[in-house]
Amino acid sequence: MSAPVVIGPATLYNADALAVLPQLAGLDALLTDPPYSSGGQFRSDRVLDTRKKYVQSDSSSQQLPDFSGDNRDQRAFVYWASLWSAAALRACRPGAVGMFFTDWRQLPASTDYMQSGGWVWRGIVPWCKPDARPQLGRFTAQCEYVIWGTAGTMPLDLTAETIPGFYECTAPRDRVHITQKPLALMRELLRVVRPGSIVLDPFMGSGTTGVAALQTGRGFVGIELDPAHFDNACERINEAHRQGALFDHADTAQEQARLSPE
Numbered sequence: 001m002s003a004p005v006v007i008g009p010a011t012l013y014n015a016d017a018l019a020v021l022p023q024l025a026g027l028d029a030l031l032t033d034p035p036y037s038s039g040g041q042f043r044s045d046r047v048l049d050t051r052k053k054y055v056q057s058d059s060s061s062q063q064l065p066d067f068s069g070d071n072r073d074q075r076a077f078v079y080w081a082s083l084w085s086a087a088a089l090r091a092c093r094p095g096a097v098g099m100f101f102t103d104w105r106q107l108p109a110s111t112d113y114m115q116s117g118g119w120v121w122r123g124i125v126p127w128c129k130p131d132a133r134p135q136l137g138r139f140t141a142q143c144e145y146v147i148w149g150t151a152g153t154m155p156l157d158l159t160a161e162t163i164p165g166f167y168e169c170t171a172p173r174d175r176v177h178i179t180q181k182p183l184a185l186m187r188e189l190l191r192v193v194r195p196g197s198i199v200l201d202p203f204m205g206s207g208t209t210g211v212a213a214l215q216t217g218r219g220f221v222g223i224e225l226d227p228a229h230f231d232n233a234c235e236r237i238n239e240a241h242r243q244g245a246l247f248d249h250a251d252t253a254q255e256q257a258r259l260s261p262e
């Protein structure tokens with residue numbers, strides 16, 4: 001494995017998460033958007049290129065690169081996710097908060113794998129996309145979900161702020177990764193983690209979690225397998241480091257009221 005790239009308070013590994021996680025310890029939080037291995041009812045649907053599964057056929061995002069690890073069958077998905085979820089737990093300190101993105105199809109499997117990895121499941125935060133494509137005669141599948149939990153107990157902090165349990169915002173339009181998450185949403189989710197903490201994302205893609213961490217005065221450890229996505233993450237996180245922290249606690253409280261599209 002090559003040496004990590006260090007950019008200010010961020011340490012970035014271009015490697016397999018399962019190879020790096022056992023080397024890490026004492027991290028304060030996990031915020032990750034892993035491969036969902038979703039996108040259809042049958043195995044033949046899941047093995048499709050991620051651009052076919054997750055991007056509308058008329059979207060310019062069809063030109064973006066495919067990404068790894070999204071074509072496991074259900075048994076392999078749950079087994080693999082249990083392994084990395086357990087390794088991520090061991091990389092975090094007791095009491096750390098873990099947040100895992102998933103979609104409606106993989107919601108039951110995801111709450112299972114996080115718990116079999118050892119996390120204490122504490123809830124589900126829906127992310128609603130108001131511009132999702134409506135479906136004739138069916139409910140529009142317009143939410144993804146952040147399941148969250150902790151590494152063991154979570155003592156009540158009477159000095160902490162209150163944090164919403166639901167967010168509504170569109171996915172970024174100018175994205176470099178097919179499943180790139182909105183920066184404003186990631187900054188909001190990090191409110192559950194104290195500024196100065198170090199946040200882990202073992203599947204960082206284009207590095208959105210890392211950008212949000214640096215913009216809000218937190219440190220970051222990120223892992224990404226695909227070299228092209230890793231290079232994008234380095235570039236975005238480098239730019240965030242150059243700009244410095246842009247949001248403090250008060251700013252993010254105001255931002256919550258206006259999760260605007262990017």
Ligand SMILES: C[S@@+](CC[C@H](N)C(=O)[O-])C[C@H]1O[C@@H](n2cnc3c(N)ncnc32)[C@H](O)[C@@H]1O
Nearest residue numbers: 016017033068069177180181203205206208225
């Ligand atoms: C859903 S995407 C994350 C997108 C990210 N949230 C963003 O905003 O750009 C998941 C990423 O995990 C990466 N990945 C898949 N298997 C991996 C593994 N074993 N180790 C590390 N990264 C992996 C994929 O290449 C993909 O970029």
